[in-house]
Amino acid sequence: MANGQWYPEEWPARIRALASGELTPVEPRRAATVMLLRDTGSAPAVHLLRRRAGMAFASGAYAYPGGGVDPRDDDARIAWAGPDRAAWADRLGLPEPAAQAVVCAAVRETFEEAGVLLAGTGPGDVVSDLTGADWEADRQALIGHELSFAEFLARRGLVLRSDLLGAWARWITPEFEPRRYDTFFFAAALPDGQRTRRTSREADRTVWLQPAEAAAGYDRGELLMMPPTIATLRQLAPHRTVADVLAAAPEQDLAPVLARASLRDGEVVLSWPGHEEFTKRVSAEGTV
Numbered sequence: 001m002a003n004g005q006w007y008p009e010e011w012p013a014r015i016r017a018l019a020s021g022e023l024t025p026v027e028p029r030r031a032a033t034v035m036l037l038r039d040t041g042s043a044p045a046v047h048l049l050r051r052r053a054g055m056a057f058a059s060g061a062y063a064y065p066g067g068g069v070d071p072r073d074d075d076a077r078i079a080w081a082g083p084d085r086a087a088w089a090d091r092l093g094l095p096e097p098a099a100q101a102v103v104c105a106a107v108r109e110t111f112e113e114a115g116v117l118l119a120g121t122g123p124g125d126v127v128s129d130l131t132g133a134d135w136e137a138d139r140q141a142l143i144g145h146e147l148s149f150a151e152f153l154a155r156r157g158l159v160l161r162s163d164l165l166g167a168w169a170r171w172i173t174p175e176f177e178p179r180r181y182d183t184f185f186f187a188a189a190l191p192d193g194q195r196t197r198r199t200s201r202e203a204d205r206t207v208w209l210q211p212a213e214a215a216a217g218y219d220r221g222e223l224l225m226m227p228p229t230i231a232t233l234r235q236l237a238p239h240r241t242v243a244d245v246l247a248a249a250p251e252q253d254l255a256p257v258l259a260r261a262s263l264r265d266g267e268v269v270l271s272w273p274g275h276e277e278f279t280k281r282v283s284a285e286g287t288v
Helices: 011-019 085-092 096-114 133-143 149-156 211-219 227-236 242-251
Strands: 029-039 044-051 066-068 159-161 166-172 181-189 203-209 260-264 267-272 275-282
Touching: 011 260, 011 267, 011 275, 029 096, 029 227, 029 242, 044 096, 044 211, 044 227, 066 096, 085 096, 085 166, 096 133, 096 149, 096 159, 096 181, 133 149, 149 159, 166 227, 166 242, 181 227, 181 242, 203 211, 211 227, 227 275
Parallel strands: 029 181
Antiparallel strands: 029 044, 029 066, 044 203, 166 181, 260 267, 267 275
16 A cells, blocks of 8 residues: 555445445444644654554554543533533534533543543642552443443542643544544643553554654555544644644634545545545446
């Protein structure tokens, strides 16, 4: 492959089926992912996980910690600090309960998959020590859906720090995929005193890389990535500090990016509007 663009072998057949009307798209599930950042001197580094080989979705690809919204993430009892739900609804273009659920999923999934918690005892405070068997037991209970995030925060006397997140992008899985997500991407600084851990059962490797370094690995074909990951890395690369990234977040366009498949001159053309580097042409025989 010329670069590290994730392109499963079953895609051509599914693309042709969608273009011919033989495939009915499934409804995308809302999801959230967080680009955890820390300053390294010359540029921020971002935390990436490599999804385990054999995973049903994006096997072997590097991605940020994140996952789908839990039905309980819109619980009104979730303790909250920072911009209120109405402000997040306006920023994300969602009804208030759905906006809360997406923000909550971003914080919850970051704790579940990276061991990092964007919460504190109140506004201006962030927990710094997450060591101990009791924290790990709570994390496992969240993963197993034995504990809701509202219950977890209440048990710990914590509030979700929504002000630590900056909404950055929104991508929707292509219509021909059997597993589809409407994913909001957020930027956040790694809190002082906390550190990432390889806690996700879906990942076999974690790394901290500067965005330009990660993008170069993708361009050489060494790092496999989905289009949203490499696109957001390229957007992060010009920023010199984490503070610069967070300051730029309010100006980022959250219009959803959705891949389109169309028939042109006997070929199926797969494109992501506004991101021409990901365009793929599929011949009648299914080759790229």
